Amino acid sequence: MPKIGMEPVRRRALITAAIEAIHDRGMAGLTMGDIAKRAGVSSALAHHYFGSKDHLLIATMRHLLDELGEEFRRRLAEANTPEARIDAIIEGNFAPCQFQPTVISAWLAFYMQAQHDAEAMRLLKVYLRRLESNLVAGLGAMLPPAVARDTARGAAAMIDGLWLRAALKATDVPAEEAIRLVRDYVSSTVKRHA
Amino acid sequence: MPKIGMEPVRRRALITAAIEAIHDRGMAGLTMGDIAKRAGVSSALAHHYFGSKDHLLIATMRHLLDELGEEFRRRLAEANTPEARIDAIIEGNFAPCQFQPTVISAWLAFYMQAQHDAEAMRLLKVYLRRLESNLVAGLGAMLPPAVARDTARGAAAMIDGLWLRAALKATDVPAEEAIRLVRDYVSSTVKRHA
DNA sequence: TATTTTTGATTGAGCCATCAATCAACAAAA
DNA sequence: TTTTGTTGATTGATGGCTCAATCAAAAATA
Numbered sequence: 001m002p003k004i005g006m007e008p009v010r011r012r013a014l015i016t017a018a019i020e021a022i023h024d025r026g027m028a029g030l031t032m033g034d035i036a037k038r039a040g041v042s043s044a045l046a047h048h049y050f051g052s053k054d055h056l057l058i059a060t061m062r063h064l065l066d067e068l069g070e071e072f073r074r075r076l077a078e079a080n081t082p083e084a085r086i087d088a089i090i091e092g093n094f095a096p097c098q099f100q101p102t103v104i105s106a107w108l109a110f111y112m113q114a115q116h117d118a119e120a121m122r123l124l125k126v127y128l129r130r131l132e133s134n135l136v137a138g139l140g141a142m143l144p145p146a147v148a149r150d151t152a153r154g155a156a157a158m159i160d161g162l163w164l165r166a167a168l169k170a171t172d173v174p175a176e177e178a179i180r181l182v183r184d185y186v187s188s189t190v191k192r193h194a
Numbered sequence: 195m196p197k198i199g200m201e202p203v204r205r206r207a208l209i210t211a212a213i214e215a216i217h218d219r220g221m222a223g224l225t226m227g228d229i230a231k232r233a234g235v236s237s238a239l240a241h242h243y244f245g246s247k248d249h250l251l252i253a254t255m256r257h258l259l260d261e262l263g264e265e266f267r268r269r270l271a272e273a274n275t276p277e278a279r280i281d282a283i284i285e286g287n288f289a290p291c292q293f294q295p296t297v298i299s300a301w302l303a304f305y306m307q308a309q310h311d312a313e314a315m316r317l318l319k320v321y322l323r324r325l326e327s328n329l330v331a332g333l334g335a336m337l338p339p340a341v342a343r344d345t346a347r348g349a350a351a352m353i354d355g356l357w358l359r360a361a362l363k364a365t366d367v368p369a370e371e372a373i374r375l376v377r378d379y380v381s382s383t384v385k386r387h388a
Numbered sequence: 389t390a391t392t393t394t395t396g397a398t399t400g401a402g403c404c405a406t407c408a409a410t411c412a413a414c415a416a417a418a
Numbered sequence: 419t420t421t422t423g424t425t426g427a428t429t430g431a432t433g434g435c436t437c438a439a440t441c442a443a444a445a446a447t448a
Binding site: 023024025026027028029030101105108109111112113114115116117121124125128150153154156157158159160161162164165167168181182184185188189192 | 219295299318348356383
Binding site: 031032033043053 | 433435436437442
């Protein structure tokens with residue numbers, strides 16, 4: 001019973017399916033057929049909407065960026081003090097909808113892809129710059145510029161590292177603990193320079 | 195002009211070639227033919243020595259682990275104080291031979307592979323545990339147990355995150371700066387608890 | 389309202405290229 | 419001549435992508 005206006009629904013479903021497929025097949029074993037099957041459609045339809053596997057992947061990455069960006073926007077809108085803004089960024093990174101095995105795997109794949117795909121690299125830099133500038137903006141109000149930049153880099157690195165580790169569940173570090181670790185790092189640096 | 199005793203030479207060359215191929219083709223575009231060509235041999239020879247693509251990949255991962263382990267061993271052998279041991283671990287992670295785009299890409303691929311490959315996961319856990327226990331061992335002499343564990347996790351995460359960022363050269367963070375960031379984090383935590 | 393036309397949604401079948409893996413054969417050292 | 423090193427040719431399977439055809443809803447027309 002095909003209805004009209006299916007395009008956005010299918011695009012969404014295929015992107016979600018791609019994220020899942022990346023998670024449990026890996027980039028090497030990723031096929032359009034598998035993705036399409038997970039989305040409940042034929043592989044031909046996936047090609048119809050995205051043109052090619054590469055395009056679907058790029059769209060998936062863009063989706064990840066958008067979701068995370070939206071998460072930040074929501075939280076930053078309610079943060080009034082510099083401290084609250086820092087917390088918003090830290091907690092945004094570990095929000096339940098982001099801090100999931102499938103999503104983390106997809107981000108990992110994204111990082112890999114960026115090494116040999118110019119568009120992926122471009123998108124990734126958007127994320128990196130946004131994260132760092134958000135952190136610097138918050139920290140700038142509490143620390144000397146040089147220290148603020150260092151701390152932003154350290155915190156950003158710690159966040160990414162905690163993501164990486166969460167991907168494997170090798171050492172089970174739940175979101176709350178991750179948040180606490182980054183927060184402690186930042187707040188102790190701020191206190192030291194008070 | 196085939197000589198005798200080629201096996202270790204070929205194995206080495208193929209593994210290095212695999213690391214390079216992963217870096218600039220990605221896991222998706224990785225082929226035995228490409229790897230073999232980079233190593234200057236036929237793809238048949240790669241199969242002859244490794245049996246299969248999977249085996250070659252596992253051997254490559256094992257090689258990465260061995261190299262890093264050796265780096266640690268060398269540095270830890272000359273470290274007498276707890277402080278020196280911490281430094282040895284931090285600096286070992288950013289040693290020139292480790293902190294290279296190709297090697298970092300391979301580690302990234304390794305992380306991804308671990309999500310759906312049991313052997314890769316097993317190997318990766320070896321690395322994670324070794325890093326964390328080395329850090330905890332050094333920090334235990336200077337900090338209360340709970341704080342030592344947290345700091346070890348924070349430092350380990352920061353190290354991995356700095357690696358991740360170095361992979362892209364998006365935000366150019368040279369080794370010395372990375373080392374300084376992690377060291378500052380650890381030393382300021384130690385001072386705070388002195 | 390009934391009928392025709394149009395159009396978006398969808399797929400099965402299949403082409404074509406690629407690639408992992410195998411094999412038979414050959415060259416050089418021992 | 420046995421062993422080790424090596425390759426080109428081959429194959430079987432797989433997967434990206436195309437295409438012609440179908441189907442059902444919407445729009446247009448009578």
